[in-house]
Amino acid sequence: MNKETVRLMGNGVKRQPGAKRAYKSPRRAEQAAATRNAVLAAARELFVSNGYTATTVAEIAGHARVSVDTVYATVGRKPALLRELVETAISGTEQAVPAEQRDYVVRIRLATSARDKITIYAQAITGIQQRMAPVFLALRDAASTDQECASLWSEIAERRATNMGTFAADLRTTGELRTDLSDHQVADIIWSMNAAEYWVLLVRERGWRPAQFAAWLIDAWTRLLLA
Numbered sequence: 001m002n003k004e005t006v007r008l009m010g011n012g013v014k015r016q017p018g019a020k021r022a023y024k025s026p027r028r029a030e031q032a033a034a035t036r037n038a039v040l041a042a043a044r045e046l047f048v049s050n051g052y053t054a055t056t057v058a059e060i061a062g063h064a065r066v067s068v069d070t071v072y073a074t075v076g077r078k079p080a081l082l083r084e085l086v087e088t089a090i091s092g093t094e095q096a097v098p099a100e101q102r103d104y105v106v107r108i109r110l111a112t113s114a115r116d117k118i119t120i121y122a123q124a125i126t127g128i129q130q131r132m133a134p135v136f137l138a139l140r141d142a143a144s145t146d147q148e149c150a151s152l153w154s155e156i157a158e159r160r161a162t163n164m165g166t167f168a169a170d171l172r173t174t175g176e177l178r179t180d181l182s183d184h185q186v187a188d189i190i191w192s193m194n195a196a197e198y199w200v201l202l203v204r205e206r207g208w209r210p211a212q213f214a215a216w217l218i219d220a221w222t223r224l225l226l227a
Contacts, residue, residue: 010206014022020142022209023065026144029038032074033094035064035066035070035074036074036075036094037094038064038065038066039060039061039064039066039070039071039074039075039081040081040085040088041064041082042060042061042063042064042083043055043060043064043075043078043082044080044085044134045063045125046059046060046063046133047081047082047085047135047138047142048134048135049139051138051141051142051148052078052138052139052141052142052146052149053141053142053145055073056079056084057071057077057078060081078146079148079149079152082135082138082139082142082149083152084096085135086132086135086136086139086156088153089128089131089132089135089136090132092127092128092131099159099163099166099171102124104121104123104124107120108120108121108167108170108184109170112174113174113176114171114174114176114225114226115170115176115218115226117167117169117170117174117227118217118218118221118222119196120217121167121190122214122217122218122221123147124213124216125194125213125214125217126210127210127215129159129196129199129213130195131211132196133199133200133204136156136196137151137196137197137200139152139156139191140153140196141155146208154198160191160194161187161188161191164187164188164190164191164194165183165187167186167187168183168184168186168187168190169183169191171186172186176191176227177225177226177227178227179227180224181225182216186225189224189225190221190225193217193220194217199213203215
């Protein structure tokens with residue numbers, strides 16, 4: 001019996017009708033997604049209400065009605081849970097979405113006037129902050145005691161700054177920005193005013209409505225940045 005015959009016989013064994021095959025069940029996938037969402041919802045509620053440090057994985061598991069092992073298997077440890085909450089709050093979906101692929105970013109790039117670009121972004125950031133601000137404040141507090149959270153805080157802050165640099169450069173292409181402001185200054189102004197802390201000051205502490213906050217950003221950025 002030569003090697004080729006042995007190989008063909010081996011292939012035949014692998015392809016026998018009774019052999020196990022990889023199978024993906026749509027229902028199992030839906031159940032896994034539902035479990036993951038339940039875990040994240042529980043983590044969000046507890047991180048926001050009790051704080052990151054005071055919340056245990058066991059409490060998250062109990063709140064989501066799953067086992068601790070399921071929390072680890074579906075998302076991961078506490079820092080991973082917090083990262084997922086931040087990323088999904090930013091994207092507004094069940095998964096993280098790169099900045100350049102987000103719907104509002106695409107619309108900003110297609111807009112031709114600086115005011116239209118500012119309007120789209122101000123409305124988008126208002127929607128984002130309604131989801132993200134409570135989680136972002138939990139991350140800020142966690143960063144003071146947890147090194148992984150501190151790294152995530154710095155990463156998100158730098159990513160925001162980079163994205164605002166891109167936004168400032170895009171605004172500059174309209175020819176409508178003030179010439180006495182550099183792109184770096186424009187980016188820093190927007191970066192400071194789209195922060196979760198700014199949202200909390202006006203909406204949570206001063207009682208502004210979200211629509212009022214969006215209108216304020218549009219008006220302020222138009223007055224501050226455009227010639």
